[in-house]
Amino acid sequence: MYAQMIKSTGEGVKSLDDMEPEERAFQERINAGGKIEPKDWMPEGYRKNLIRQIGQHAHSEIVGQLPEGNWITRAPTLERKAILLAKVQDEAGHGLYLYCAAETLGVTRDQMTRDLLSGKMKYSSIFNYPTLTWADMGAVGWLVDGAAIMNQVPLQRTSYGPYARAMVRICKEESFHQRQGFDIMMKMAKGTEAQRKMAQDALNRFWYPSLMMFGPSDAESVHSAQSMAWKIKMNSNDELRQKFVDQTAPQAEYLGLTVPDENLKFNEETGHYEFSEPDWDEFFDVLKGNGPCNTERLEARNRAWDEGRWVREGLLAHAEKKRKTAIAAE
Amino acid sequence: MSSPESSPYSDTDAAPHGKARATEWPLWEIFIRGQHGLSHRHVGSLHAADAEGAIKNARDVYTRRNEGVSIWAVPASAIAASSPEEKGALYEPANDKVYRHPTFFDIPDEVGAM
Numbered sequence: 001m002y003a004q005m006i007k008s009t010g011e012g013v014k015s016l017d018d019m020e021p022e023e024r025a026f027q028e029r030i031n032a033g034g035k036i037e038p039k040d041w042m043p044e045g046y047r048k049n050l051i052r053q054i055g056q057h058a059h060s061e062i063v064g065q066l067p068e069g070n071w072i073t074r075a076p077t078l079e080r081k082a083i084l085l086a087k088v089q090d091e092a093g094h095g096l097y098l099y100c101a102a103e104t105l106g107v108t109r110d111q112m113t114r115d116l117l118s119g120k121m122k123y124s125s126i127f128n129y130p131t132l133t134w135a136d137m138g139a140v141g142w143l144v145d146g147a148a149i150m151n152q153v154p155l156q157r158t159s160y161g162p163y164a165r166a167m168v169r170i171c172k173e174e175s176f177h178q179r180q181g182f183d184i185m186m187k188m189a190k191g192t193e194a195q196r197k198m199a200q201d202a203l204n205r206f207w208y209p210s211l212m213m214f215g216p217s218d219a220e221s222v223h224s225a226q227s228m229a230w231k232i233k234m235n236s237n238d239e240l241r242q243k244f245v246d247q248t249a250p251q252a253e254y255l256g257l258t259v260p261d262e263n264l265k266f267n268e269e270t271g272h273y274e275f276s277e278p279d280w281d282e283f284f285d286v287l288k289g290n291g292p293c294n295t296e297r298l299e300a301r302n303r304a305w306d307e308g309r310w311v312r313e314g315l316l317a318h319a320e321k322k323r324k325t326a327i328a329a330e
Numbered sequence: 331m332s333s334p335e336s337s338p339y340s341d342t343d344a345a346p347h348g349k350a351r352a353t354e355w356p357l358w359e360i361f362i363r364g365q366h367g368l369s370h371r372h373v374g375s376l377h378a379a380d381a382e383g384a385i386k387n388a389r390d391v392y393t394r395r396n397e398g399v400s401i402w403a404v405p406a407s408a409i410a411a412s413s414p415e416e417k418g419a420l421y422e423p424a425n426d427k428v429y430r431h432p433t434f435f436d437i438p439d440e441v442g443a444m
Binding site for chain 2: 040101
Protein backbone atom coordinates (compact mmCIF):
# COMPACT_ATOMS: atom_id res chain seq x y z
CA MET A 1 0.00 0.00 0.00
CA TYR A 2 1.10 3.62 0.19
CA ALA A 3 2.35 2.58 3.62
CA GLN A 4 4.16 -0.76 3.52
CA MET A 5 5.85 -2.92 6.14
CA ILE A 6 5.04 -0.63 9.06
CA LYS A 7 6.46 -2.04 12.29
CA SER A 8 4.49 -1.69 15.51
CA THR A 9 5.72 -2.43 19.01
CA GLY A 10 6.76 -5.91 17.96
CA GLU A 11 4.94 -7.35 20.95
CA GLY A 12 1.69 -9.21 20.77
CA VAL A 13 -1.63 -7.48 21.29
CA LYS A 14 -2.33 -7.04 25.01
CA SER A 15 -5.61 -8.20 26.44
CA LEU A 16 -7.79 -5.56 28.10
CA ASP A 17 -7.10 -7.17 31.49
CA ASP A 18 -3.34 -6.73 31.07
CA MET A 19 -3.66 -3.01 30.45
CA GLU A 20 -3.26 -0.12 32.87
CA PRO A 21 -6.53 1.83 33.32
CA GLU A 22 -5.47 4.60 30.90
CA GLU A 23 -4.61 2.22 28.11
CA ARG A 24 -7.69 0.14 28.77
CA ALA A 25 -9.94 3.21 28.46
CA PHE A 26 -8.11 4.11 25.24
CA GLN A 27 -8.57 0.63 23.75
CA GLU A 28 -12.22 0.41 24.82
CA ARG A 29 -12.90 3.71 23.13
CA ILE A 30 -11.40 2.36 19.89
CA ASN A 31 -13.32 -0.91 20.21
CA ALA A 32 -16.53 1.08 20.54
CA GLY A 33 -15.77 2.93 17.30
CA GLY A 34 -14.72 6.16 19.03
CA LYS A 35 -12.05 8.50 17.70
CA ILE A 36 -8.75 9.43 19.30
CA GLU A 37 -7.94 13.12 19.00
CA PRO A 38 -4.52 14.83 19.21
CA LYS A 39 -4.71 15.89 22.86
CA ASP A 40 -6.09 12.56 24.12
CA TRP A 41 -3.89 10.10 25.99
CA MET A 42 -2.42 7.45 23.70
CA PRO A 43 0.19 4.72 24.07
CA GLU A 44 3.63 5.72 22.79
CA GLY A 45 3.56 2.79 20.35
CA TYR A 46 0.32 4.03 18.79
CA ARG A 47 1.75 7.52 18.35
CA LYS A 48 5.05 6.33 16.86
CA ASN A 49 3.35 3.81 14.61
CA LEU A 50 0.98 6.42 13.26
CA ILE A 51 3.79 8.88 12.57
CA ARG A 52 5.57 6.19 10.55
CA GLN A 53 2.42 5.16 8.71
CA ILE A 54 0.99 8.60 7.95
CA GLY A 55 4.47 9.93 7.17
CA GLN A 56 5.15 7.11 4.73
CA HIS A 57 1.77 7.66 3.14
CA ALA A 58 2.47 11.41 2.79
CA HIS A 59 5.91 10.77 1.29
CA SER A 60 4.30 8.38 -1.22
CA GLU A 61 1.93 11.09 -2.38
CA ILE A 62 4.82 13.53 -2.82
CA VAL A 63 7.22 11.10 -4.53
CA GLY A 64 4.22 9.82 -6.54
CA GLN A 65 4.14 13.16 -8.33
CA LEU A 66 7.43 12.32 -10.07
CA PRO A 67 6.42 9.44 -12.36
CA GLU A 68 3.36 11.41 -13.50
CA GLY A 69 5.10 14.77 -13.65
CA ASN A 70 7.35 13.05 -16.19
CA TRP A 71 4.50 13.21 -18.73
CA ILE A 72 3.02 16.67 -18.16
CA THR A 73 5.07 18.31 -20.90
CA ARG A 74 4.45 15.41 -23.27
CA ALA A 75 0.73 14.77 -22.81
CA PRO A 76 -0.87 14.11 -26.21
CA THR A 77 -3.44 16.93 -26.07
CA LEU A 78 -3.89 20.17 -24.18
CA GLU A 79 -6.92 18.71 -22.38
CA ARG A 80 -4.94 15.64 -21.24
CA LYS A 81 -2.15 17.93 -20.10
CA ALA A 82 -4.50 20.12 -18.04
CA ILE A 83 -6.09 17.03 -16.45
CA LEU A 84 -2.72 15.47 -15.60
CA LEU A 85 -1.53 18.75 -14.14
CA ALA A 86 -4.64 18.88 -11.92
CA LYS A 87 -4.05 15.30 -10.84
CA VAL A 88 -0.41 15.90 -9.91
CA GLN A 89 -1.49 19.00 -7.99
CA ASP A 90 -3.98 16.81 -6.09
CA GLU A 91 -1.14 14.45 -5.12
CA ALA A 92 0.70 17.41 -3.59
CA GLY A 93 -2.49 18.31 -1.72
CA HIS A 94 -2.86 14.74 -0.45
CA GLY A 95 0.70 14.81 0.81
CA LEU A 96 -0.02 18.06 2.65
CA TYR A 97 -3.27 16.81 4.26
CA LEU A 98 -1.32 13.83 5.56
CA TYR A 99 1.71 15.76 6.80
CA CYS A 100 -0.73 17.99 8.65
CA ALA A 101 -2.35 14.93 10.27
CA ALA A 102 1.07 13.55 11.26
CA GLU A 103 2.09 16.91 12.71
CA THR A 104 -0.68 16.68 15.30
CA LEU A 105 1.32 13.76 16.76
CA GLY A 106 4.31 15.92 17.64
CA VAL A 107 6.57 15.72 14.62
CA THR A 108 7.12 18.57 12.16
CA ARG A 109 6.82 18.39 8.40
CA ASP A 110 10.41 19.53 7.93
CA GLN A 111 11.59 16.72 10.22
CA MET A 112 9.65 14.15 8.19
CA THR A 113 10.99 15.65 4.97
CA ARG A 114 14.54 15.34 6.23
CA ASP A 115 13.90 11.70 7.12
CA LEU A 116 12.60 11.06 3.61
CA LEU A 117 15.57 12.79 2.00
CA SER A 118 18.08 10.85 4.08
CA GLY A 119 16.35 7.56 3.27
CA LYS A 120 15.37 6.94 6.90
CA MET A 121 11.67 7.03 6.05
CA LYS A 122 10.27 5.12 3.09
CA TYR A 123 7.63 5.69 0.43
CA SER A 124 5.63 3.12 -1.52
CA SER A 125 7.66 0.70 -3.65
CA ILE A 126 5.42 1.39 -6.67
CA PHE A 127 6.95 4.80 -7.35
CA ASN A 128 10.34 3.26 -8.00
CA TYR A 129 9.13 1.98 -11.36
CA PRO A 130 9.54 4.16 -14.44
CA THR A 131 6.72 5.58 -16.59
CA LEU A 132 7.97 4.85 -20.08
CA THR A 133 5.01 5.68 -22.32
CA TRP A 134 1.81 7.75 -22.23
CA ALA A 135 -0.13 4.51 -21.63
CA ASP A 136 1.65 4.31 -18.28
CA MET A 137 -0.33 7.39 -17.20
CA GLY A 138 -3.42 5.28 -17.84
CA ALA A 139 -2.05 2.25 -16.00
CA VAL A 140 -0.93 4.33 -13.03
CA GLY A 141 -4.34 5.95 -12.62
CA TRP A 142 -6.29 2.76 -13.19
CA LEU A 143 -4.11 0.28 -11.27
CA VAL A 144 -1.98 2.25 -8.83
CA ASP A 145 -4.68 4.68 -7.75
CA GLY A 146 -7.16 1.78 -7.88
CA ALA A 147 -5.01 -0.20 -5.45
CA ALA A 148 -4.55 2.86 -3.24
CA ILE A 149 -8.31 3.40 -3.06
CA MET A 150 -8.80 -0.19 -1.81
CA ASN A 151 -6.76 0.71 1.25
CA GLN A 152 -7.85 4.31 1.66
CA VAL A 153 -11.60 3.81 1.67
CA PRO A 154 -11.59 1.68 4.86
CA LEU A 155 -9.03 4.05 6.43
CA GLN A 156 -11.70 6.75 6.47
CA ARG A 157 -12.90 4.86 9.57
CA THR A 158 -9.48 4.67 11.21
CA SER A 159 -9.32 5.46 14.94
CA TYR A 160 -7.14 8.57 14.74
CA GLY A 161 -9.40 11.56 14.01
CA PRO A 162 -7.03 13.77 11.98
CA TYR A 163 -5.94 10.78 9.86
CA ALA A 164 -9.55 9.69 9.22
CA ARG A 165 -10.52 13.22 8.19
CA ALA A 166 -7.55 13.48 5.82
CA MET A 167 -8.58 10.17 4.24
CA VAL A 168 -12.12 11.43 3.66
CA ARG A 169 -10.79 14.36 1.65
CA ILE A 170 -8.34 12.15 -0.22
CA CYS A 171 -10.92 9.52 -1.16
CA LYS A 172 -13.20 12.14 -2.66
CA GLU A 173 -10.42 13.17 -5.00
CA GLU A 174 -8.97 9.73 -5.73
CA SER A 175 -11.94 8.55 -7.73
CA PHE A 176 -11.21 11.33 -10.24
CA HIS A 177 -7.69 9.91 -10.49
CA GLN A 178 -8.75 6.36 -11.13
CA ARG A 179 -11.34 7.39 -13.69
CA GLN A 180 -8.92 9.57 -15.63
CA GLY A 181 -6.54 6.58 -15.76
CA PHE A 182 -9.23 4.24 -17.00
CA ASP A 183 -10.31 6.84 -19.56
CA ILE A 184 -6.78 6.88 -21.00
CA MET A 185 -6.73 3.05 -21.08
CA MET A 186 -10.10 2.94 -22.89
CA LYS A 187 -8.93 5.40 -25.51
CA MET A 188 -5.75 3.45 -26.15
CA ALA A 189 -7.18 -0.06 -25.92
CA LYS A 190 -9.82 0.84 -28.49
CA GLY A 191 -7.42 2.88 -30.66
CA THR A 192 -4.93 1.84 -33.32
CA GLU A 193 -3.00 -1.41 -33.08
CA ALA A 194 0.07 0.49 -31.90
CA GLN A 195 -1.96 2.18 -29.14
CA ARG A 196 -3.48 -1.14 -28.05
CA LYS A 197 -0.02 -2.68 -27.84
CA MET A 198 1.17 0.24 -25.77
CA ALA A 199 -1.76 -0.18 -23.37
CA GLN A 200 -1.08 -3.93 -23.07
CA ASP A 201 2.59 -3.25 -22.39
CA ALA A 202 1.70 -0.79 -19.63
CA LEU A 203 -0.62 -3.36 -18.02
CA ASN A 204 2.13 -6.00 -18.28
CA ARG A 205 4.62 -3.80 -16.46
CA PHE A 206 2.31 -2.38 -13.78
CA TRP A 207 0.25 -5.46 -12.85
CA TYR A 208 2.63 -7.16 -10.44
CA PRO A 209 4.08 -3.97 -8.91
CA SER A 210 0.45 -2.98 -8.21
CA LEU A 211 -0.20 -6.29 -6.43
CA MET A 212 2.96 -5.68 -4.40
CA MET A 213 1.57 -2.37 -3.14
CA PHE A 214 -0.53 -4.27 -0.61
CA GLY A 215 2.60 -5.82 0.91
CA PRO A 216 3.32 -9.51 1.56
CA SER A 217 0.80 -11.69 3.37
CA ASP A 218 0.53 -10.46 6.94
CA ALA A 219 -1.79 -13.06 8.39
CA GLU A 220 0.93 -14.05 10.88
CA SER A 221 2.38 -10.58 11.55
CA VAL A 222 2.31 -9.26 15.13
CA HIS A 223 2.78 -5.76 13.76
CA SER A 224 -0.37 -6.03 11.67
CA ALA A 225 -2.32 -7.61 14.53
CA GLN A 226 -1.45 -4.64 16.76
CA SER A 227 -2.25 -2.12 14.02
CA MET A 228 -5.61 -3.79 13.47
CA ALA A 229 -6.39 -3.76 17.19
CA TRP A 230 -5.63 -0.03 17.15
CA LYS A 231 -7.74 0.36 14.00
CA ILE A 232 -4.99 2.08 12.09
CA LYS A 233 -5.04 -0.85 9.70
CA MET A 234 -8.51 -2.05 8.76
CA ASN A 235 -7.96 -5.12 6.55
CA SER A 236 -5.26 -7.72 6.00
CA ASN A 237 -2.99 -7.32 2.99
CA ASP A 238 -4.34 -10.48 1.36
CA GLU A 239 -7.93 -9.37 1.81
CA LEU A 240 -7.29 -6.07 0.03
CA ARG A 241 -5.22 -7.68 -2.73
CA GLN A 242 -8.04 -10.14 -3.42
CA LYS A 243 -10.57 -7.34 -3.54
CA PHE A 244 -8.36 -5.44 -5.97
CA VAL A 245 -7.97 -8.42 -8.32
CA ASP A 246 -11.71 -9.15 -8.16
CA GLN A 247 -12.46 -5.60 -9.18
CA THR A 248 -9.72 -5.15 -11.76
CA ALA A 249 -9.76 -8.42 -13.71
CA PRO A 250 -13.21 -7.77 -15.29
CA GLN A 251 -12.15 -4.22 -16.12
CA ALA A 252 -9.13 -5.58 -18.04
CA GLU A 253 -11.49 -7.88 -19.88
CA TYR A 254 -13.71 -4.94 -20.77
CA LEU A 255 -10.67 -3.19 -22.22
CA GLY A 256 -9.82 -6.30 -24.24
CA LEU A 257 -6.42 -6.48 -22.53
CA THR A 258 -4.82 -9.56 -21.02
CA VAL A 259 -3.68 -9.63 -17.40
CA PRO A 260 -0.12 -11.04 -17.50
CA ASP A 261 -0.98 -14.05 -15.33
CA GLU A 262 -1.67 -17.49 -16.81
CA ASN A 263 -3.19 -18.62 -13.54
CA LEU A 264 -5.79 -15.87 -13.38
CA LYS A 265 -9.22 -17.44 -13.40
CA PHE A 266 -12.58 -16.89 -11.77
CA ASN A 267 -13.52 -19.50 -9.18
CA GLU A 268 -17.30 -20.00 -9.32
CA GLU A 269 -17.35 -21.64 -5.89
CA THR A 270 -15.58 -18.93 -3.93
CA GLY A 271 -16.83 -16.07 -6.11
CA HIS A 272 -13.25 -14.78 -6.29
CA TYR A 273 -10.44 -14.75 -8.82
CA GLU A 274 -7.43 -17.01 -8.37
CA PHE A 275 -4.15 -15.35 -9.26
CA SER A 276 -0.36 -15.67 -9.00
CA GLU A 277 1.60 -13.97 -6.25
CA PRO A 278 4.05 -11.27 -7.32
CA ASP A 279 7.78 -11.87 -6.97
CA TRP A 280 8.38 -10.96 -3.33
CA ASP A 281 12.16 -11.02 -3.73
CA GLU A 282 11.78 -8.18 -6.20
CA PHE A 283 9.56 -6.32 -3.70
CA PHE A 284 12.12 -6.54 -0.89
CA ASP A 285 14.88 -5.58 -3.29
CA VAL A 286 12.98 -2.44 -4.37
CA LEU A 287 12.32 -1.53 -0.72
CA LYS A 288 16.03 -1.90 -0.03
CA GLY A 289 16.70 0.75 -2.65
CA ASN A 290 17.49 -1.38 -5.68
CA GLY A 291 14.43 -0.65 -7.84
CA PRO A 292 14.80 0.88 -11.30
CA CYS A 293 14.21 4.47 -10.08
CA ASN A 294 15.01 4.62 -6.34
CA THR A 295 18.13 6.73 -6.82
CA GLU A 296 16.49 9.03 -9.36
CA ARG A 297 13.46 9.66 -7.11
CA LEU A 298 15.47 10.52 -4.02
CA GLU A 299 17.83 12.69 -6.04
CA ALA A 300 14.87 14.61 -7.46
CA ARG A 301 13.41 15.21 -3.98
CA ASN A 302 16.78 16.25 -2.56
CA ARG A 303 17.36 18.62 -5.45
CA ALA A 304 13.92 20.20 -5.00
CA TRP A 305 14.60 20.69 -1.29
CA ASP A 306 18.08 22.16 -1.80
CA GLU A 307 17.13 24.41 -4.68
CA GLY A 308 14.00 25.62 -2.89
CA ARG A 309 15.93 26.62 0.18
CA TRP A 310 16.48 30.24 -0.87
CA VAL A 311 12.70 30.57 -1.37
CA ARG A 312 11.91 29.21 2.11
CA GLU A 313 14.52 31.42 3.72
CA GLY A 314 13.66 34.46 1.62
CA LEU A 315 9.96 34.38 2.44
CA LEU A 316 10.70 33.89 6.12
CA ALA A 317 13.11 36.85 6.11
CA HIS A 318 10.53 38.98 4.28
CA ALA A 319 7.82 38.06 6.80
CA GLU A 320 10.14 39.00 9.64
CA LYS A 321 10.99 42.34 8.03
CA LYS A 322 7.29 43.15 7.52
CA ARG A 323 6.59 42.23 11.14
CA LYS A 324 9.32 44.57 12.39
CA THR A 325 8.15 47.40 10.12
CA ALA A 326 4.61 46.98 11.42
CA ILE A 327 5.79 47.14 15.04
CA ALA A 328 7.95 50.24 14.33
CA ALA A 329 4.96 51.99 12.75
CA GLU A 330 2.75 51.49 15.81
CA MET B 331 21.13 29.19 -6.11
CA SER B 332 23.30 30.30 -3.24
CA SER B 333 22.13 30.51 0.32
CA PRO B 334 23.68 31.80 3.55
CA GLU B 335 26.38 29.79 5.27
CA SER B 336 24.77 28.48 8.41
CA SER B 337 21.93 26.07 7.84
CA PRO B 338 18.70 27.02 9.56
CA TYR B 339 17.52 23.45 8.94
CA SER B 340 19.85 21.71 11.34
CA ASP B 341 18.83 18.38 12.79
CA THR B 342 16.71 18.79 15.87
CA ASP B 343 14.07 16.71 17.55
CA ALA B 344 10.37 16.95 16.98
CA ALA B 345 8.59 20.02 18.31
CA PRO B 346 5.13 20.14 19.91
CA HIS B 347 2.21 20.88 17.58
CA GLY B 348 2.04 24.51 16.54
CA LYS B 349 5.41 25.33 18.13
CA ALA B 350 7.39 25.54 14.93
CA ARG B 351 11.08 26.02 15.34
CA ALA B 352 12.21 29.55 14.53
CA THR B 353 13.70 28.35 11.27
CA GLU B 354 10.64 26.54 9.95
CA TRP B 355 7.64 28.21 8.40
CA PRO B 356 5.03 28.59 11.15
CA LEU B 357 1.94 26.40 11.25
CA TRP B 358 -1.48 27.93 10.48
CA GLU B 359 -4.87 26.42 11.16
CA ILE B 360 -7.23 26.94 8.25
CA PHE B 361 -10.98 27.59 8.44
CA ILE B 362 -13.18 27.73 5.36
CA ARG B 363 -16.69 29.05 4.86
CA GLY B 364 -18.28 26.52 2.55
CA GLN B 365 -21.24 28.51 1.32
CA HIS B 366 -22.70 31.88 2.14
CA GLY B 367 -24.67 31.64 5.35
CA LEU B 368 -22.62 28.86 6.97
CA SER B 369 -19.90 29.46 9.53
CA HIS B 370 -16.22 28.84 8.91
CA ARG B 371 -15.18 25.28 9.58
CA HIS B 372 -11.75 23.91 10.48
CA VAL B 373 -10.32 21.97 7.51
CA GLY B 374 -6.71 21.37 8.54
CA SER B 375 -3.41 23.15 8.84
CA LEU B 376 -0.52 24.21 6.65
CA HIS B 377 2.81 26.01 6.76
CA ALA B 378 3.42 29.52 5.48
CA ALA B 379 5.88 32.33 6.19
CA ASP B 380 3.11 34.87 6.87
CA ALA B 381 -0.67 35.35 6.89
CA GLU B 382 -0.82 36.35 3.25
CA GLY B 383 1.09 33.22 2.24
CA ALA B 384 -1.13 31.10 4.49
CA ILE B 385 -4.26 32.28 2.66
CA LYS B 386 -2.70 31.69 -0.75
CA ASN B 387 -1.55 28.21 0.26
CA ALA B 388 -4.97 27.47 1.76
CA ARG B 389 -6.54 28.38 -1.56
CA ASP B 390 -4.33 25.80 -3.31
CA VAL B 391 -4.51 23.08 -0.67
CA TYR B 392 -8.11 23.27 0.52
CA THR B 393 -10.21 24.87 -2.24
CA ARG B 394 -9.15 23.19 -5.48
CA ARG B 395 -12.77 22.27 -6.17
CA ASN B 396 -14.63 25.43 -5.20
CA GLU B 397 -15.04 24.26 -1.61
CA GLY B 398 -15.01 27.73 -0.15
CA VAL B 399 -16.03 31.35 -0.43
CA SER B 400 -13.95 32.64 2.49
CA ILE B 401 -10.73 31.58 4.24
CA TRP B 402 -9.47 32.27 7.75
CA ALA B 403 -5.85 31.53 8.65
CA VAL B 404 -4.97 31.51 12.35
CA PRO B 405 -1.48 30.90 13.78
CA ALA B 406 -1.69 27.44 15.36
CA SER B 407 0.19 28.73 18.39
CA ALA B 408 -2.60 31.30 19.03
CA ILE B 409 -5.29 28.67 19.54
CA ALA B 410 -6.33 27.94 23.11
CA ALA B 411 -7.98 24.55 23.56
CA SER B 412 -9.79 22.82 26.41
CA SER B 413 -8.04 19.73 27.64
CA PRO B 414 -9.66 16.29 27.27
CA GLU B 415 -8.94 15.43 30.93
CA GLU B 416 -11.20 18.26 32.05
CA LYS B 417 -14.06 16.99 29.93
CA GLY B 418 -16.06 15.77 32.90
CA ALA B 419 -15.76 18.89 35.02
CA LEU B 420 -16.17 21.21 32.06
CA TYR B 421 -19.44 19.82 30.79
CA GLU B 422 -20.89 18.41 33.99
CA PRO B 423 -22.92 21.55 34.86
CA ALA B 424 -25.00 21.04 31.71
CA ASN B 425 -25.68 17.36 32.31
CA ASP B 426 -28.39 17.74 34.97
CA LYS B 427 -30.27 20.54 33.23
CA VAL B 428 -32.47 18.47 30.97
CA TYR B 429 -35.11 21.21 31.09
CA ARG B 430 -32.92 23.17 28.68
CA HIS B 431 -34.18 20.85 25.94
CA PRO B 432 -37.65 21.58 24.52
CA THR B 433 -38.52 17.86 24.64
CA PHE B 434 -38.55 18.14 28.46
CA PHE B 435 -42.01 19.75 28.30
CA ASP B 436 -45.16 17.85 27.32
CA ILE B 437 -47.47 20.01 25.25
CA PRO B 438 -50.94 18.58 24.50
CA ASP B 439 -51.52 17.65 20.85
CA GLU B 440 -54.53 19.96 20.54
CA VAL B 441 -52.29 22.98 21.18
CA GLY B 442 -50.60 22.33 17.86
CA ALA B 443 -47.05 22.99 16.78
CA MET B 444 -44.93 24.83 19.30
